[in-house]
Amino acid sequence: MTDKNQYVFGSRAVLEALEAGRQVDKILLKKDLTGEVVGELIQRARERDVPIQRVPLERINRVTRANHQGVLAMLAAVTYYRLEQIVPALYDDGDNPFIVVLDGVTDVRNFGAIARSADCAGVSAIVIPERGSVSVNADAVKTSAGALNYLPVCRERSLTGALKYLADSGFLIVGTSDRNAELYTQADYTGPTALVLGAEDTGISPEVMSLCRSRVKIPEFGNINSLNVSVAGGILMYEVVRQRLAAGHRVE
Secondary structure: OOOHHHHOHHHHHHHHHHHOOOOOOEEEEEEEOOOOOHHHHHHHHHHHHOOEEOOOOHHHHHOOOOOOOEEEEEOOOEEEEEEHHHHHHHHHHHOOOOEEEEEEEEEEEHHHHHHHHHHOOOOOEEEEEEEOOOOHHHHHHHHOOOHOOOOOOOEEEEEEHHHHHOOOOOOOOEEEOOOEEEEOOOOOOOOOOEEEEEOOOOOOOHHOOOOOEEEEOEEEEEEEEOOOOHHHHHHHHOOOOOHHOOOOOOOO
């Protein structure tokens, strides 16, 4: 059962939460639910880029048996940003930006571990897509050892659009896969860098990988040949740190 502090239920209550500016991760609506208030709720959610999922009644009942009226909003534990808010500010502050992009990471423990390493490695922000991604809830914050209280999370409608924006902003887009030819130590991360990490089962999607100018791999010599994504992320993030320190760059 989900902690009741992580959700709001009922059509009016959810609408009021949206209008009050509460950070909502996603909204679950019963499949066939209609009505004037529901229509207004959907409109407000779209205006705020909040994902809506049409689900069976049983899916909502698994979260709460209260009088939810077929409407449940899962609350985010952090404030979401847009890259357009973050990137110009980083350059204005004279930073050498380092951003981690997650393509299809859905496990809250992996996400929390990645965020924890990212904060330690001086990462500027983490980017996730609106759909097909982990929810940044209280469990994620706890797993990150509190790092998500400090590390900005950008939730983007289109991950490919986000990567194109980063490339246009001067970032080297780095994709990771065991099928790539270049070793991760051979790429140059001393400039603005966006490191893309993919889902454990499928890796980085072909569409996203096609936008990666640098495609690297971590060598693996055992029988499994499957590093956990949070472990792989830690290795790669600290190679960025190593190179920047060796080049005499400031790392914060």
